[in-house]
Amino acid sequence: MLTLIKGADVFAPSPLGTQDVLIAGGKIVDIQPEITIDTYQRITTVDGTHCILAPGFVDSLVHITGGGGEAGFASRTPEMNLTDATLHGTTTVIAALGTDSSSRTHSNLIAKAKELKELGLNVFCHSGSYHLPAKTLTGSVTSDLMYIDEFIGVGEVAISDHRSSQPTVQQLAELAAEAKVAGMLSGKKGTVSIHVGPVDTHLSLLHEVDKLTDISLAQFYPTHMNRNIDLLNAGVEFCKAGGTIDFTTSTTEYDLAHGEYSAAHALAYCLENKVDPTKLTMSSDGHASLPIFDKSYNLLGLEVGKESTLHGSFVEAVQKYNVSIEHALMAITSNPAQILGINKGVIKQSADADLVLLNKTTLAPTECWSKGVHMVSKGNALVKGAFE
Template sequence: MLTLIRGANLYTPSPQGQMDVLIAGSKVIDFRTEIKLESNTEVKIIDGRGNILVPGFVDSLVHITGGGGEAGFTSRTPEMNLTDATLAGITTVIAALGTDSSSRTLTNLVAKAKGLKELGLNVFCHTGSYHLPAKTLTGSITNDLMYIDEFIGVGEVAISDHRSSQPTVQQLAELAAEAKVAGMLSAKKGTVSIHVGPVNSHLAILHEVDKNTDISLSQFYPTHMNRNKALLDAGILFCEAGGTIDFTTSTTEYDLAHGEYAAAQALAYCLTHNVKPTQLTMSSDGHASLPIFDEQFNLLGLEIGKEASLLGAFQQAIRQYEVSIEHALMAITTNPANVLGIKKGTISKGSDADLVLLDSNTLAPQHVWSNGIHMVEHGFAIIKGAFE
């Protein structure tokens, strides 16, 4: 089956103007101003005129198997469904465990990832969780990255948080060193995803690793950097030293009222403070538990992360904070793909056919393809999981 998308305003994520884009199987095989086909092969024509065609979104932190709730067993969050991602334009997710690595396991994580992959979604995983020493599937980080296709890095390891294992500089350095070498041996990046909590130490321990060892800041990928202005400013310094930072799009009204920046606002803030657009990303923290703590870390409430918040933050960045389409797209396509070392987030000849056709007025996904599979058509999911 060939699919021809005609006349869309193409972003790769850089703007290319009005283009025809041709998909064959799982690949983009051509795009140009006009594609003429002379063939008796069946071709599906999609009218993209007046709409925007962009790469499929890359969500760099999703709890696809759900998270452990901080209010006991009844607050464990549910698993992600396929359409939680695809209806929001997400074609690639990076899955991780969080606070709970006891009732939530790496075996379950990989099994869930394989199931979503069978449906056509791109899924990668991190080994480990919040706590050190890192739990692994095979007995070591090295073996997990080398012999299990889905594993590409480690995380999310918690720092500056009362729920972390209070890791030392040496522990983090050893973890990052093993992940880096394992990545080299398996042709993966071996990135260490870092959960950053609200404690005022911020990113100090990562700078200590960089200062006192041979591990550079680029090996770490800190998320939740929009918790408050002080952490956001610490993130700018981290970028100036060569790192990349991530903003979480799922949030609560309580947190926003108590100093958290919306992800779109944080993105715009950093851009206006001369951070390079390539150093900024956004992720949903989908299906994580979102605990609400007071200043003494007493639990006040609990909500759940939503993958659709990534789409909402992208829209908000453009409409409310006047971020360019290109820079907003980079934060959810090429940038997370590059920091994680995966070949996703771009549209080029020969690239995987992960595409989203957006309504130019609402920026809502009208059509979504993942690996060339038509997942969403005219805003409705046409591929669903077995139990949706």
């Protein structure tokens, strides 16, 4: 079967202008201003006029098995469903454990990843969790990355947070070194995802690793960098020193009222401060627990992250903060894919056919393909999980 998308304004994520895009066998076969096919094979033609065709979104932090609730067992968050991603243009997710690596396990994480992959989503995973020493599936980070296809890195390891294991420079350096070598041996990036909390030590631990060892800042991928202006400014300096940073699109009204920047605002702020656009990403933290703490770390409330906020923050960046469509898309497509070392997030010949068609006026997703499978049509899910 062939699918021909006609006359869309293509962002790859760099702008390519009005193009026809032909997909077959799960791949992008051709991109031309005009494609005409004379064949007896069955062809599905999709009208892309008045639309933007973009790479399927890459969500670099999702808790697909749910998160452990900081308010006890009854507050454990649920697992994500396939359409939590696809209805909002996301075709690739990177899954991780968080605070809870006891009731949430790597065997559960991999099983859920395989479920979502069977349904058509692209899913990768991180070994480890918040705490060190790292918990693993096979007994070591090296074996996880080398022998389990889904594992591509480690994390999210918590720093500058009262919930972390308070890792030392040596512990973090040893973990990053193991992940890097394991990545080299398995053809993976071995990126270390870093959960950054609200404590004012910010990214100092990562700078210490960079200063005292052979591990560079580029090995780390700190997230939640939009918690407050001080952390955001620390992120600007981190990028200019060679690192990359990620902003969390799921948030709460309480946090926004108490100094947190929205991910879209943080993206715009960094671009205004001359940060290289390739060093900035956004992720949803979908299905994570979002605890609300006061200044003494007393729990005030608890909400749940949503994968849909990734698309919402893209729209907010473009429509409210005047970020270019190219730079806003880079933050949720090619940038996270490159940082994590996965072949996703671009539109080019022979690339996987992970695509989302957006209404040019509203930027709402109308069509979505994952590995060439038509997942969403006219805003409605064509493929669902067994229990959705």
